[in-house]
Amino acid sequence: MLRRSSAYVALLPMAITACVIYLGTTLWSLRVSFTSSRTFPVDTYVGFAQYVRLFGDDRWLLSLSNLAIYGTVVTIVCLVLGFVLAALIDWQVRGEAALRSVFLYPYAMSFVATGIVWQWLLNPTNGIQEMVRRLGFPEFEFDWIVDPDRVIYTIAIAAIWQSSGLVMVIMLAGLRGIDPDIWKAARLDGIPTWRIYVSIIRPMLTHSFATATILLLTAVVKLYDVVVAMTLGGPGTASEVPAKFIMDHLFGRANIALASAGSIVLLLTIAVLLAPVLYLRRHAAGLGSR
């Protein structure tokens, strides 16, 4: 009994933080989003007017669609790449420590630094394009970063470069937890190695996949710094993302009501996205304890 209550006492600071700070500010944002506040919060309620304006705003709609493209590409590619890298390292143990460091290294960099490095690499007049041209391929073109229709993929490239290593480490930890007897049994049955990975190991790693997905999705939703560093939302508004829309309106454009409406929409989006993943994870945990 005493042990139990001391556990609750220990949890209390975090519980208060969660309730007051997270929940409280969320409710506050919700309230502000129904007002006509500009620089300061005011109590003039305007119903859903800010939400109507939000969904009539080209830049917001483009931001949402950019986030969807970016999120899908980054999550899928990182999961696949991370799993493949982990499997290769797991299988080919020689040089493991070195390879693991190399792949995880980008994750240690700040997202802003990543953005600037990739901005340089992708710059059409002195980056990769120019380098390949000088190597003797004068027709080579890779100017996605200045192309409004493709720029969002360049941001995905930077994010994949940064995050795949993390997924790899999570997967590797999962792979190391697999009972060697399963490998022996599968080998005995003469199943090819790739098939073991795809059909036997991968389903056993549901837990790792769910963890990696949650980490990736939370990083996706708060996407902001790398965009600011790489493109400032440009060319035009082609690489704008919701978090940047919210930040711009919160301060520079002095419209906290519209910014709050945006953040509420973003929060609901996350909730909808994360619900199935969390369900999956709980399901997997349930299986594990059985």
Place this chain on the structure above:
Amino acid sequence: MQAARTVLFGLALLLSLAAHAAAPRAEVMHWWTAGGEAAAVRTLADAFRAAGGTWVDTAVAGNEQARAVAISRVVGGQPPTAALFNTSKQFRELIDQGLLNNVDAVAVRDGWDKFLPEPILSTIRIGGHYYAAPVSIHSPTWIWYSHAAFRKAGVSAEPTTVDELFAALDRLKAAGLIPLAHGGQAWQENILFRAMLANVGGHDLYLKVVRDRDQRAIQSDAFRKVLLTFKRLRSYVDAAASGRNWNDATALVITGKAGMQIMGDWVKAEFAVARQRPGQEYGCIAGLGANAPYIVQGDAFVFPKSRDSQVIAAQQLLARVVTSPNAQVAFSVRKGSIPIGKGFDPAALDVCARKGVALMADPARVVGNDENYLTPDQNGALSDILTEYWNRATAVETVQKKIATALAN
């Protein structure tokens, strides 16, 4: 003996503290952190100290960030003595909410009405009270050009009309140079737009669109021509312009790789660092045509509300010092700006700044920057539309309609 000494020491300490407290102490928030800017703000601090004040410097890098911090501190009840804003609608809500002290005493005594230009005055004088002390005037739409590039392209005279501007751009292009150095960021595209609105559209259309938000003017053929001319500039920009910073664009002009740049007079600091002089290695054009409006934007200190008489004294001293002739000239020379109004001795200024001072003398040519007239929100919406138009193929009529809608409310 020991006790007497302690008492004496204590007394001395008290006296020195009292002397210290008597000097008006001002905590000044600003965003002037770059080399030339920091040197400029130091002249203000020195002038304030010479006038008997104590200057406490609180610099926050980035103007939006600095203003956000200032507003947070005002709302949180821990305001600085003075905070830097642009002479614009940025601090209008602070006034409406009664969060600023006025400096009427200084403004009336020094006769601000007599020497400040109207666009600056209209942002700081609200309801008959003066809520900010202007420190500098910049103009965002200067045309800068490289003498070397002009020589190489065979452009003999500096363009004086819009047609001559495009003729020069064509020649630069034919000579294999980047005709127009541009940084593809929304705010820089907005500067190009404003330059075209002023030079192609002229004084009246400029004010009708950005000040009056006149729907008919926005839908007019004249405004359509402005938008088309703005978009025409795009064909003189290099492929790698997207995302480039303004000073990297200036570097292209400095090295002679590009012919011109349309940008505010803060670029002079970049030229100065590269040891180039106005009128020698580079030239400056304030506007095209004899009647082109001269767009002014400025910086000003606002004074958060306080009832403490010492704080008020410090605020008034600061307002007096930063608008005084000596401080104005010393500051402008380092900042690259021009003094805030008529009656300042321009002898110490460079040739470009003197051009600006001369233009300021004619009130009919001076107009405010868009942020003088539009709220930050309206301005942002306009900026989004313009940068989209610059970067994507869109029908000009659609753009007119979007601008009309964005500025309607």
